[in-house]
Amino acid sequence: MDTLARAFKKLTKLRENLKDLSQEESYEVFKGILEGKVSDVKTSSFLTAMRVKGETPEELLGVIRAVRERMRFPESKEDALDLAPNYDGKNRTVYILPSALWFCSNLGIEFTSHFALRTPIKEGVTLYEVVGELGVDLKVSFSDQKDHAPDLYRLMPLRRELGFRTLINTVEKFLNPFRAKRIVVSVFHRPFLEKSEKLLEFLGFEDWTIVCGLEGGLEPFPDRPTYIKRKGKEIEAVDPRSLGLDMPKSVRTEDVLRDSVEINRMVVEGKERGGFLSWAVYTAGILLYAEGKAESVKEGIDKIVATFL
Numbered sequence: 001m002d003t004l005a006r007a008f009k010k011l012t013k014l015r016e017n018l019k020d021l022s023q024e025e026s027y028e029v030f031k032g033i034l035e036g037k038v039s040d041v042k043t044s045s046f047l048t049a050m051r052v053k054g055e056t057p058e059e060l061l062g063v064i065r066a067v068r069e070r071m072r073f074p075e076s077k078e079d080a081l082d083l084a085p086n087y088d089g090k091n092r093t094v095y096i097l098p099s100a101l102w103f104c105s106n107l108g109i110e111f112t113s114h115f116a117l118r119t120p121i122k123e124g125v126t127l128y129e130v131v132g133e134l135g136v137d138l139k140v141s142f143s144d145q146k147d148h149a150p151d152l153y154r155l156m157p158l159r160r161e162l163g164f165r166t167l168i169n170t171v172e173k174f175l176n177p178f179r180a181k182r183i184v185v186s187v188f189h190r191p192f193l194e195k196s197e198k199l200l201e202f203l204g205f206e207d208w209t210i211v212c213g214l215e216g217g218l219e220p221f222p223d224r225p226t227y228i229k230r231k232g233k234e235i236e237a238v239d240p241r242s243l244g245l246d247m248p249k250s251v252r253t254e255d256v257l258r259d260s261v262e263i264n265r266m267v268v269e270g271k272e273r274g275g276f277l278s279w280a281v282y283t284a285g286i287l288l289y290a291e292g293k294a295e296s297v298k299e300g301i302d303k304i305v306a307t308f309l
Contacts, residue, residue, distance in 0.1 A: 067151075
């Protein structure tokens with residue numbers, strides 16, 4: 001029995017009898033998917049079974065290996081900090097990350113990020129779109145999935161049709177097309193912190209930070225603690241009430257792109273002095289911490305305040 005057949009046999013049982021794949025088995029299955037050797041029906045079955053079973057770090061690493069073998073890498077930016085939020089973006093809350101990037105860019109920090117428009121399940125607004133509409137010079141290099149991972153992007157229509165979060169939603173965040181040595185990655189729920197930690201260790205990043213942020217993104221919650229895990233340190237619950245910053249009363253919106261552009265423009269032009277400015281400073285403090293320019297989020301915030309406010 002070949003590897004593909006053996007792997008599918010493990011995943012075609014009742015839920016309680018589903019078996020984990022080895023890294024090599026998940027690699028072979030996804031390599032076959034990317035090469036077009038696995039039908040859409042079997043691809044859907046694979047993604048569904050993995051969703052039901054729950055993916056292990058070893059399985060995810062096998063999939064990442066398969067994708068990276070077929071990637072088209074842009075110019076390397078090893079010294080940048082790779083921003084790896086959820087690809088499906090936001091559809092309920094505004095972005096403040098562009099303002100945080102503006103603060104950090106003015107301190108000489110370079111970033112990379114990657115995206116795909118209309119990624120399921122939310123198919124929300126991406127950081128790329130907000131930055132593009134904002135029109136402010138930021139030290140951020142973007143790469144579109146259809147350029148750096150075209151074989152993976154080919155699965156996008158199938159992912160939209162399936163209508164649920166698949167392992168690809170996790171995998172695509174870790175692809176690091178610019179080959180940066182440091183990464184800050186987002187997760188939706190705290191239980192994913194441990195799985196992401198193992199995956200980051202497997203992938204060999206020089207330094208990494210995981211943020212369990214708003215809408216599964218990199219921005220901290222303005223109204224409650226945000227869980228953050230830095231390489232070599234314990235999980236922290238960073239509470240905005242302990243930072244001496246007044247957060248915005250609400251960050252919800254019916255038009256993510258319009259309101260995000262308007263609010264971030266006010267921050268970078270110095271016209272916002274209230275809660276959204278504080279939230280931008282808070283987010284920038286996390287980025288400085290992830291970049292290694294601060295020993296804590298609080299120290300990062302203090303540096304932003306001392307430099308710009």
